Amino acid sequence: MNYSFGMKKVMVLVLLLAAASVWAESAQVQIRQASVYDHPSVMAKFLGRLTLGDKVSVLSRKNGWVEVVSDEAHLKGWTREQGLTSAKVALRSGKNAQGASTTEVSLAGRGFSDPVESEYRQENPQLNYAVLDAMEKNTISDDELNAFLRDGGIHPEGDTQ
Amino acid sequence: MRRASALIALALILLTSNAFADGFGSLLDLGKKLVPVVPKAVQSVTEANKDMTPEQEYTLGRAFGAQLLQSHKVSNDEKANHYINVLGQALARFSDLPETYAGYHFQILESPEVNAFSAPGGLIFITTGLILMTHNEDELAAVLAHEIGHVAKRHGVEAIKKDRQTKAWVGIGADTASALGSDQMKQAASSLRDSVSDLTSTIIDKGYSRDTEYQADAAAVTVLTRAGYPTEALVDMIRSLNAIPEAGKGGLTKTHPAPDDRIAHLHSLVLGKTYTVSGVQAERYRVALAGLK
Numbered sequence: 001m002n003y004s005f006g007m008k009k010v011m012v013l014v015l016l017l018a019a020a021s022v023w024a025e026s027a028q029v030q031i032r033q034a035s036v037y038d039h040p041s042v043m044a045k046f047l048g049r050l051t052l053g054d055k056v057s058v059l060s061r062k063n064g065w066v067e068v069v070s071d072e073a074h075l076k077g078w079t080r081e082q083g084l085t086s087a088k089v090a091l092r093s094g095k096n097a098q099g100a101s102t103t104e105v106s107l108a109g110r111g112f113s114d115p116v117e118s119e120y121r122q123e124n125p126q127l128n129y130a131v132l133d134a135m136e137k138n139t140i141s142d143d144e145l146n147a148f149l150r151d152g153g154i155h156p157e158g159d160t161q
Numbered sequence: 162m163r164r165a166s167a168l169i170a171l172a173l174i175l176l177t178s179n180a181f182a183d184g185f186g187s188l189l190d191l192g193k194k195l196v197p198v199v200p201k202a203v204q205s206v207t208e209a210n211k212d213m214t215p216e217q218e219y220t221l222g223r224a225f226g227a228q229l230l231q232s233h234k235v236s237n238d239e240k241a242n243h244y245i246n247v248l249g250q251a252l253a254r255f256s257d258l259p260e261t262y263a264g265y266h267f268q269i270l271e272s273p274e275v276n277a278f279s280a281p282g283g284l285i286f287i288t289t290g291l292i293l294m295t296h297n298e299d300e301l302a303a304v305l306a307h308e309i310g311h312v313a314k315r316h317g318v319e320a321i322k323k324d325r326q327t328k329a330w331v332g333i334g335a336d337t338a339s340a341l342g343s344d345q346m347k348q349a350a351s352s353l354r355d356s357v358s359d360l361t362s363t364i365i366d367k368g369y370s371r372d373t374e375y376q377a378d379a380a381a382v383t384v385l386t387r388a389g390y391p392t393e394a395l396v397d398m399i400r401s402l403n404a405i406p407e408a409g410k411g412g413l414t415k416t417h418p419a420p421d422d423r424i425a426h427l428h429s430l431v432l433g434k435t436y437t438v439s440g441v442q443a444e445r446y447r448v449a450l451a452g453l454k
Contacts, residue, residue, distance in 0.1 A: 010313055030214060030215055030216070030262075030369055031188065031215050031260055031261065031262045031263075032263050033258060033260075033264070034266075041257065042254045042255065043430050045355075060211075071264075078259055080259055082215075082258060082259075082260060083215075083260050085214075099232075105209070111214075111217045111349070111351070112211070112216075112217040112220035112221055112224075112352075112356075113216055113217065113220060114216075114220070115346065116220060116346065116349040116350055116353055117220050117223065117224070117353075119346045119347065119349065119350040120224060120350040120353050120354065123347075123350055123354075124354075124382060126231070127224075127227040127228065127230075128227055128230045128231070128237070129223065129227050131226075131230055131235055131268070132223050132226050132227060132284060133229075135266040135284060136263050136266055138242070138243070138246050138266055138267075139250070139264055139266075140246060140247050140250050140251075142254075144247065145247065145250055145251040145254065146251075148247050148248070149251055149388065149389065151441050152298065152439055152441050152442040152445070153439035153441065153442065154388065154389040154390060154442075155389040156255065156387060156388050156389045157255075157386075157388075159386045159387070159389075
């Protein structure tokens, strides 16, 4: 087949567009919970949370924020770039410090991770991890944090209320 | 020409099918959606491999926290602990590292020593001695913002000796932790112990370098500004460290640069305006901390 020069250009364009379409960026959540907002600001409307291992499609980026869609979490909105990774997040089975079987999502685990902590704790039974576990339960909702600031007459950047 | 039209139509079908596959896309989004994504994705993979992951930082931070608690008693004052968590978590969202693997959490330590410690990943400890030196919520916010600054700048991770980092970051042997044999697991736990020892030596005993402390002060200014708290409160707080009571000495005074040097470094960042504390702030600060002694 003989294609004209113009025709070849069109074909190249078509192939490039098709390739870009197939390669739309995907990422996974690499922290336990990643907040999602309706626009890129912590003072924006809170929509929900993605959890560790959730897969998202990246729509756009702005100043450290990423607009994502997650079919699993039924969420579309803005989350922080740091909570996402393009590395693989995999399921990992193991035992927790008390010896019970657990299946948890984790980064395909190299280096320090939950199983390594379990080993460390077995070797150092005097260490008090219970206080740390209790500390981690103390998570305050975005709504309460925003109310705290506003009630105190504190006006964060990006606060439109 | 008809062939060209057909190809363009095919391209549009491919594009729109991808856009609709996620349930939210539209043709209007296509321009911004397609152009920058591929090179950025490649770049972020490369960068991610160089860094410690949030989970690794979290595991290290917990191990440091557990070690710190061997020599420090926690305060069980629920009201005060809740208050510093609300204030601290409200501020942390405005840092350059607003979300960590398991979030920022704050705990009061019962000690007259004027001190605070931040573990990688966001566990932050503050003594009653330091809290009682603050005069108002704005100054307490400044102290917490400085500690958040250490976490956000990942100063703890930097404190680990370089020769240990390979094991901590990249791992030992196998690709997955579940595949680690018992010898490799012991090696990893031993590497964790050594890294905690590096952190303890820097954070508790020697202190960070002067430059590192100035960086945390600058990061605190950023956090306070974005959150809407007066940065001048940080200067006031540092100034009052000049008058630490005898019982409180040994902590911050040993591990931080002289207050006047810190204030000199903040000079260009803080405007020096006067500020007022609202009635609501004054009241909640007083009520929450009334039980501390």
